[in-house]
Amino acid sequence: MDLKLQNAEIEDSDNWYEIADTYWQNQPSTVDGMLGGFGKISKTDLFASRRFLLDTISDYSKETQFKQALDCGAGIGRISKGLLLKWFEVVDLIDQNGEFLIEAKKSAVSTKDHRVGELFACGLQDFTPEPAKYDVIWCQWVLAYLTDDDLIAFLARCKKGLNSHGLIFIKENVTCGIVEEVDLQDSSVTRTxxxxQNIFHKAGLTILRQEFQKNFPKGLFPVKMYALM
Ligand SMILES: C[S@@+](CC[C@H](N)C(=O)[O-])C[C@H]1O[C@@H](n2cnc3c(N)ncnc32)[C@H](O)[C@@H]1O
Known part of the structure; x- marks a missing residue:
């Protein structure tokens, strides 16, 4: 399909964000619900993310601290619980769906040293992280819901939300082809x-490391992990 036509489809859709909001209100607060019925891939996903996070910090950014992380599009806190809270002292969560965040707070394993911090029930397109607050901002399987312009602006705000050695991690589906794929059922766009890369560039971000997720079932979109600063 013509790329310009697809972008027009998004821009013409006044209720782009409402459609996604309604879609997610109708999904169960479970790991399967978060992963479109593919809950079984969660362990493999978290294992690869842990390695990517720790290897990147060890190889490229040794001064990054493990104090404060932000989980963007956190849903029920699958990543906070399975990854971020194991490493960061405090993890803030943001998701447009407040019900998911309540579930995340209930189920996340907080200890004296590692705990859930602030919960922001808000769309990423409307959210500005506090300046210089975060060591790591993690965005996974949520950026597809933002239009290009909103995504560029959001990532630029995230950059300001990082402290001096902070990093942004992005893990998203990408298309194999040369054309992005729009899903009008949940208002999402799977990008090439x-x-x-163009969006990162426009947001003023540099790619430190990038890698494809391995060992996911055949038939799914390729999933790419990026570390940015
Ligand atoms: C596929 S789930 C991923 C959840 C989590 N990142 C994970 O990997 O388990 C997508 C999540 O993005 C949230 N979401 C969708 N559009 C959003 C937006 N514009 N702003 C913030 N969150 C959004 C949904 O409510 C849902 O929790």
């Missing part, structure tokens, strides 16, 4: 790698 080139589109992702």
């Amino acid at each position: 790698e080139l589109a992702m």
Whole structure:
């Protein structure tokens, strides 16, 4: 399909964000619900993310601290619980769906040293992280819900939300082809790698490391992990 036509489809859709909001209100507060019925991939996903996070910090950014992280599009806190809270002292969560965040707070394992911090029930397109607050901002399987312009602006705000050695981690589906794929059922857009790179560039971000997720079932979109600063 013609790329311009697809972008027009998004821009013409006045209720782009409402459609996604309604879609997610109708999904169960479970790992399967978060992963479109593919809950079984969660362990493999978290294992690869942990390695990517720790290797990146060890190889490229040794001064990054493990104090404060932000989980963007956190849903029921699958990533906070399975990854971020194991490493960061405090993890803030943001998701447009407040019900998911309540579930996340209930189920996340907080200890004296590692705990859930602030919960922001808000769309990423409307959210500005506090300046210089975060060591790591993690965005996974949520950026597809933002239009290109909103995504560029959001990532630029995230950059300001990082402290001096902070990093942004992004893990998203990408298309194999040269054209992005729009899903009008949940108002999402699966972008090409080139589109992702252009967006990072426009947001003023530099790619430190990038890698494809391995060992997911065949038939799913390729999933790419990026570390940015
Ligand atoms: C596929 S789930 C991923 C959840 C979590 N990142 C994970 O990997 O388990 C997508 C999440 O993004 C949230 N979401 C969708 N559009 C959003 C937006 N514009 N702003 C913030 N959150 C959004 C949904 O409510 C849902 O919790």
